Amino acid sequence: MAPPTRAEEQPLAVQQARFRRLLGWLRTVPGKVRALTLLALLAVVGLFATAAVFVSNAHDGLHVIGHGAGPQVVATGDLYYALSDMDAQVAGILLIGKDTTLGVGQQQALATYEKRRAEADTAVMKATDLAQGDPAAERTVQAVLDGLGQYERLVGEALALDEAHPHPAGPPSGKVISLYEDATSIMKLRLLPQAYNLTLDNGTVVRRTYEDKRSAVLSGRWWVLGLGIVVLAILIGLQIFLAAGFRRLLNPLLVVATVGTLVLIITCVVIFNGEAEHLRKAKQDGFDSILALSRARAISNSLNADETRYLLDPKLSDTYEQTYLDKAQSIVYVDTGTNLGAYYKGLSADLTAYSSNASNVKFLGFFGAEAKHVTLTNQGQAVASVLSAWGKFQQDDQQLRSMAASNQQQQAISLRMGQSGSSQAFNDYDQALVSLIKIHQDAFNNAIKDGDGELSGWSWGLPVAAIVLAGLVLAGVRPRLSEFR
């Protein structure tokens, strides 16, 4: 191979010459000043870009939990309630027979049935939305629609047959009961589990987003702190260099820039802390509690209907007593509640203990978890109201069953149907529970509103602050550089 000619040596020599010129320039004072300034500007841009990333994380978290999937998931929770109330209305209509003045009467019950059907439709639409891209969820939604169709057909036949064979309040004919058993079996074994599982599954999206975004925002504090220290170090280094080189101790604009950066870092950290807390409040005190208590409300509704079924279908009365107990235990779990009688006793004892000392929560279940986790104002009072109303409702139930057992069918049915389709005790309990859910809903709304509010300025505030700081740095350095012209 021939040695490199002068022509080929040229590019390498040119590069080496350029590099030597750069080093030489850096050794000059204006070169160093410019280099440090460039470093400072890059660091400032880096700091603000990083802060912007974490601000957007916080924003995403609030959006998903507060405006997107979060509310949608709560809405799909209504599906379980709507479906179970549809069945409750049907059971009520069959039980009152031609005695159409009992409860709210047949017409009103049918109207409620239609209303719940429409609510179920809306919830299914939201569920379909959430199920996009999740084949298993889509299949479940499809299965719910199919099952609902079959359920309605059977209910239609049962109601028509019952109308054709009028009977006084009490169990209808065997054929009607058989049709109802088939229908309610679809509800119990297929529709309700599928609806419940759908809400659980949808809730995982919210949980994952929450965990990701919150931990991102929390780690964002460290990032901003770290990069902020870097920016401060560079700015202070620049000022020390200028003070040493130019014998002017303070450069006012650079001092302002340094102090401004410090203020911004601290504000960022404080805001991120605040956002993480808003996210936590929205998720734990809001979303989680709303979901859990809504489930408890839907299960309570179904349990109330089990009283109707107990009276409607004497052949299966044992089963309905058992399902009633299972649901009651899931709402307020009493250790000794192995049968209904023991449950009433144990419940009374546990509730008495709780009412004398709110931290003495011996029971488990949905309300046990709620009673152990009282963090909001007025929540403790509301929980106590709900539990006391639950206790009264159970006493009511005990009375109903003893009436049914001692041949006082009509009284039992009157007690169950009440004035409004449910007994007064159940209505009071349901109202108390709705109030408790509202407390959590308010906490949720406030947390989201506060979180959004604190973030609202930052989408334009960060770039503006970056530009101002950069401008201050450049303006502070310019007079020194101009001395070299």
Added chain:
Amino acid sequence: MPGRGWALGAAAALVAVCTAACGISGGSASVAGKKTLTIGVKQDQPGLGLKQSNGTFQGFDVDVATYIAHKLGAKHVNFTAITSAQRETWLQQGKVDMVVATYSITPARKQKVTFGGPYYVAHQDTLTRAGDSAIHNVHDLKGKTLCNAKGSNSFNRVATEKSIAAIGVPGDSYSDCVKKLEAGQVEAVSTDDLILAGFAAETNGQLKMVNQPFSDEKYGVGIKLGDIEGCEEINKAITDMYQDGTAAKLLHKWFDASGLAVNTNVPQFEGCG
């Protein structure tokens, strides 16, 4: 030069802070990510979890556990025999990753372990001799001899909870109870229908299920307390198991011979807390 020294120092600080920040995430491993899973199953319940002479395990619980582990992405599954008393402690101590052993979900247990599923809701039912026409439901057990297996709550369910005056005859285990039933020493055995079905299937039609179930037993997949991601993944796996027909297939495979009416619909999940 002061400028360069400061820049280097700042860069070093940044690296240190980043390492600290990145190291903050961590936490204990979820079953959802593990490549090898150790699963506790029963070894003495035919049809559910039975240890074979060659050391392997067979049964509905074993098949369900295998399916779930596969869906979680585990490459290796080790089964180990577990007793009812060990289930919570072994999970807490990490001796097993999962327990699929006719493990009923109760609120008290939920304080100690997290449950995925349930994967099936069993019911308590009654097993009698095939020719016995006197027992049609649990109330007919009044005055009849009922086996009381050691360490089991099922006899109490009948005698105490349902207040049915059945005559208790002690047995060492459910195997023993079933032998006594075949031999005519008791008239009935009452416990979870899947357990009864497993035993009945082995007897070639000599025993029959009364098929009048009472009470719910939710069989869950026990995992370490707080492993919410694992619980969610297990629920997804169970949903798939029912949607792709595997659950129905397994239920028919193990329990058809006993005449048990199995429910092939996905059960209502407990929720992952």
